[in-house]
Amino acid sequence: MPEMTKVEIITRQSKLEELKTALNEIGITGMTVTNVLGYGQQKGQKQKYRGVDYSVDLLPKVKVEMVVCAIPVQQVVDVAVKTLRTGEIGDGKIFVSPVTRVIKVRTGEEDEKAL
Amino acid sequence: MPEMTKVEIITRQSKLEELKTALNEIGITGMTVTNVLGYGQQKGQKQKYRGVDYSVDLLPKVKVEMVVCAIPVQQVVDVAVKTLRTGEIGDGKIFVSPVTRVIKVRTGEEDEKAL
Amino acid sequence: MPEMTKVEIITRQSKLEELKTALNEIGITGMTVTNVLGYGQQKGQKQKYRGVDYSVDLLPKVKVEMVVCAIPVQQVVDVAVKTLRTGEIGDGKIFVSPVTRVIKVRTGEEDEKAL
Amino acid sequence: MDMEIFSGAVNTLWLFIGGILVFFMQAGFAMVETGFTRAKNAGNITMKNCVDFLLGSVVYWIIGYGLMYGTSIGGVIGIPFGQFFMNSSAYEPTMSYASLFFQTVFCATTATIVSGAMAERTNFKAYVLYSFLISLFIYPIAGHWVWSPDGWLSKLGFHDFAGSGIVHSMGGTLAFVGAAILGPRIGKYKIVNGKKESCAIPGHNIVIGALGVFILWFGWFGFNPSSTQALIDTSLPSDSQPYLLAAKVFITTNLSACAAATTALFFTWKRYGKPDVSMTLNGVLAGLVGITASCDCVSPLSSLIIGIIAGIIVTLGIEFIDTKLHIDDPVGAVAVHGLCGAWGVIAVGIFANDNGFEGLITGNFQLFATQLLGEIVLIAWAALTGFVIFKLMNVTGFLRANKEDELTGLDATEHGLPSAYADFMPAYKD
């Protein structure tokens, strides 16, 4: 059984469209996207709201999760890094973790065939 | 220590209520639900917005996560597949992955007892 | 290679601010926050909506995810438990799971250096 | 001659103001109905509230106004010539354009009431058709009976000042028949131990719903007071001028609204343990509907009582229709407009003691009987025509949106609008 892996990419909302297209091109046909709030080195600008200092440290980000099997993780990572890197703080992170089983509900197929 | 596993189900929003009831019946008492956007084989209808073609490829889905230990994963999967299968594209996917530790904040109990 | 771990905390929305501060103090500099709906032992109050009984069993919660490496998981758990425990149902759960790889998009650094 | 000019100008201005305010009630209905239903149908319900006015305005101009105010054939129907398709110069037929505008906005109100009760599951095409038919003949013919000076109910002495009966109880009856034939939204009722149980389907934006209620209330200060039609009547002495009557109408209208909402507030507080927001808002409307027939001829104190009763009717009515009759009315239109409208017509027969009308409280039974009769006629007419239309549409499978569309939401399926709040949930092009 080939290994199955989850790749989780957290990045800027404005990059989602490009990332989706790029991943599509290397054959990723499924992913799940979540709107999240990111806390990291990137901070929101110091703002004033009605005269009170106020800084936002939770910034809107997207999380893109995809489970891959046939497609090598390294390829996914490379494409993602290439698409997302701007060199500025806030480009995001990629987390890779193991998945032990995948089931496609519609057909009942499992693992590689389910993807 | 019995193995702990996370089961992640991504499916249609309109099925959530039924799924919840079905899982409840086999003894699942906790889960976490997230509104996500799914990208897969199922595509939104081609639409026109003010005369411009426009197709939605991110569809609203729910992600249901639950960590199980005593209850066999296979049973969870079976129930989920039974409840969710309509045979049409978009029924969703189930991902299974390992969890190494669970803590219940209220009591400090760990692992099996925490669930 | 030191082990990398994902710690996932599900808790009350109103505790987020405090949790963030407490984790910050032990050196956690990045996390990702998601608004989720929790199903557990804690139920919403029985309500009446226009004369119809109505109880909410999906409650608004936050999920805080962070991947740690240098900082011991136990310390994170301790801080979280200390900050979040009120002793009442709904304090939340902590899930720990393995992560095999981390990439920082901006620099391309990996694993420990990426965090 | 100058007298004529001045009173003409001032009275026409009065109709203008009334018409503008009643027009704005369309926005109020749109917001109430949108707020009290689900996000996935928000564009659809807004659209419906717009379309009924679009079609209604045109068809009422073409034929409705003539059917209602044309020369009467036996008190039953107006002949729509002369008033039909009014197309003359501004300076020809004195007053009639102003009156046409004022009546048009009333007609549209009747049509718009129905959309709320049938929200979230009606086929858009069916909606377009039946809302057209309401403005074409259901409303104008009944309107002739009551509001044309030659109408047979009018001649009997039936009194419905600004339309509790004509506009609201007819609208509510049509809503009831429509909702019953259409059936409930998927998921609204479930069988528990062999018994049908009602499930709450909360609205998606109570704030915009509340704004809608405020807009309706605002518009009602045109609906009721301007129904005096004039401020000045040069044939009357200075102490019997219609503007004095209009002033009282403001007070009775407002007191009834306030009394009804206060009642709903405390009644739900008692009954459900908490002061219910959406019921209190419905209470406002209930009080407004309830006083509409009698706002000119009852005392302020009576208006308070009428409002209190309307507040109870609406609360129990919504509950009863939902949990006992199991008819799904997402916004409570049947109770608000139907029940409280009928109550309003009856209330004339009980409380009238001013402006030449005498109800039970002055010892006169005649008016009460007439009101009862008239209200039965109006309900029967609306129920009958509504039944035929909705039934026909239903058996041809034309009335209800298909299951898949209803589940997905009518915005996406009927209008190609993925969401009325698309950008809150990003959507992208290929």
Next chain:
Amino acid sequence: MDMEIFSGAVNTLWLFIGGILVFFMQAGFAMVETGFTRAKNAGNITMKNCVDFLLGSVVYWIIGYGLMYGTSIGGVIGIPFGQFFMNSSAYEPTMSYASLFFQTVFCATTATIVSGAMAERTNFKAYVLYSFLISLFIYPIAGHWVWSPDGWLSKLGFHDFAGSGIVHSMGGTLAFVGAAILGPRIGKYKIVNGKKESCAIPGHNIVIGALGVFILWFGWFGFNPSSTQALIDTSLPSDSQPYLLAAKVFITTNLSACAAATTALFFTWKRYGKPDVSMTLNGVLAGLVGITASCDCVSPLSSLIIGIIAGIIVTLGIEFIDTKLHIDDPVGAVAVHGLCGAWGVIAVGIFANDNGFEGLITGNFQLFATQLLGEIVLIAWAALTGFVIFKLMNVTGFLRANKEDELTGLDATEHGLPSAYADFMPAYKD
């Protein structure tokens, strides 16, 4: 006789229009307060803005109007007979129903101001009670002093044309006292290095807040111009008619609003580095409040200056109250209504030069002194009665929602409404 009828009709119509517009300000307040506070309390704050009008309308009719305009006892209080519980036929007491309606909506405005400053943490029951008391006696008695021709302040020559003092500064003062006694929302202030620091708690819907501001502005064109009470005065020559005055009131009112908001815009731009949206919106209201007392008797140029100063007052005032006094006023009601209302009353004494009033700029000190005195009296009255009421409520633990409820949100805990936007966040039945 015809003259009387015409002027009666036109003047009454003028009150109608004003009353309707001022009524609609309730919707404006509801939207502003909802938009500037958090989503979890949206139903509650909307409800409060509705309830004050419900109770206010009834109690002002029963007793408030009489206390305010009944036969005066020594200029201090009206005897509420005759005007009490007005229940006559429409044709009996000329004008009074129109006046009752017009005055009712003003009364309700005073009550509604308070809810914003005390939002998100006040017990609903307490709100119901104190808003009732404001309409019962706090507003009507002070109103008698100023607006009854026999009121003692009125006789002294105190001038508050449309209510900068009576309505706004009193509302703002009550808001201040209430917010101070109630304490801040949980999380509003925190101790950093032994110093209290203010935290921003942004509102949940600036767009609906902005709509509210536009609605208020719209309503103000009833509030101020209609306070001429008449358009025609048959005892005056044609070049001194009140409608000419009303026309100028439109200009002064609008210029002041525009000047104040422009000032807030540029002032915050300078001070905070960015043109602040919610402050600019508050600026509009500040300008409107500031000109309300003097809109009839100052020149357009003066109104511009009054507005500019109001724009600065509101910006610094909100900051000062929040960051120095540490009193938590979520919508800025104290600065907008309290400070700018007081400023408006004083401004009469400085800038008056028309309609028979003469302020400092014409070299007259008398009016200035009277205005100062009157404003102090109004603030003292509101502060005193407010203090007693809020303090009593507070010591009995009745004023403030409990901590758990406040954290969860008042919609869920006080009204059983899981969320005013329930369907944006799906909620299901067992």
Next chain:
Amino acid sequence: MDMEIFSGAVNTLWLFIGGILVFFMQAGFAMVETGFTRAKNAGNITMKNCVDFLLGSVVYWIIGYGLMYGTSIGGVIGIPFGQFFMNSSAYEPTMSYASLFFQTVFCATTATIVSGAMAERTNFKAYVLYSFLISLFIYPIAGHWVWSPDGWLSKLGFHDFAGSGIVHSMGGTLAFVGAAILGPRIGKYKIVNGKKESCAIPGHNIVIGALGVFILWFGWFGFNPSSTQALIDTSLPSDSQPYLLAAKVFITTNLSACAAATTALFFTWKRYGKPDVSMTLNGVLAGLVGITASCDCVSPLSSLIIGIIAGIIVTLGIEFIDTKLHIDDPVGAVAVHGLCGAWGVIAVGIFANDNGFEGLITGNFQLFATQLLGEIVLIAWAALTGFVIFKLMNVTGFLRANKEDELTGLDATEHGLPSAYADFMPAYKD
């Protein structure tokens, strides 16, 4: 003398009502533009819709009104003395304050149209400046030509009753020039196979957009009917009074709106397969804009036809401007106001047959030619002045927000407002 007082009062009241209603259109524009654009710019676009009114009111009072209605220099420009900086007592110059108010709100409408087409990417500072310039001279000077009795176009017999040309087609032209020079929003067009393709960027709140349309419609019942300026003209016989004309204006205005929206509804249904919500809403506005020039002088039937054509123009126009010209106009302002405004002016020349005007359908070619000429002049004036201003701003890099700001959203970057819906997405202080 009494006659003069009464007609003065009633006519002034008429301007008041019109002015108040047109003022409220600012709220309508704000809601439409906000609803049809993205959430991240919601505060910014609301703010812009407020600012143009703030500055416009002041500058139009200072100089604009004088340029427009001051003593004419050769029909080209008014001398702004006397009318400049009006600062007299209320009782001095009869009528002019009422007229100033009425004209101010019209001026502000022109300025506000532009913001929609240039939404989501214009520098706030640039907006402040060009909206100021529009109210300062672009609108007033052209206004002088058309609406001052001595204006050269007015003398030629050019007829633009309530401003299809002056207000809407000029606003639309400025919007077009501005949007073209500014360029599209990032992501609006992409190159596919060497061809520019348009991408949909859906608005974030169609419901609030629809409310905006209803508010505009409501306001239009001031915009058009009150443009009779008077209800009574004592020099005319009773059967030729302006209030009769105003009554017809209600009907033509409403019929055109309904016809246009119905057309857009069915036209998009046919063309795109689904009845499009936002296009139908735009259809309402198209019909209103289209009838504005001719609402006094065409028959109701003609108004229906004018509306139908406007409904087609707006649908095809929006599509053409977007997919062929590739000019990005988020709310469709160019098609709605520019194209339909021009159509409205031309329509006078075709359909006029009342109120003293004769168009092609009565066999008169003269008026048609004048209308054509006048419209070309107005478009040329707006295009020219707009081109110079926007081009200058653009080459100095001042017109467009920088890329980073546009991507992040103008709320956060230009106003320091993390989100207009901050609390829907929690934001915290350090």
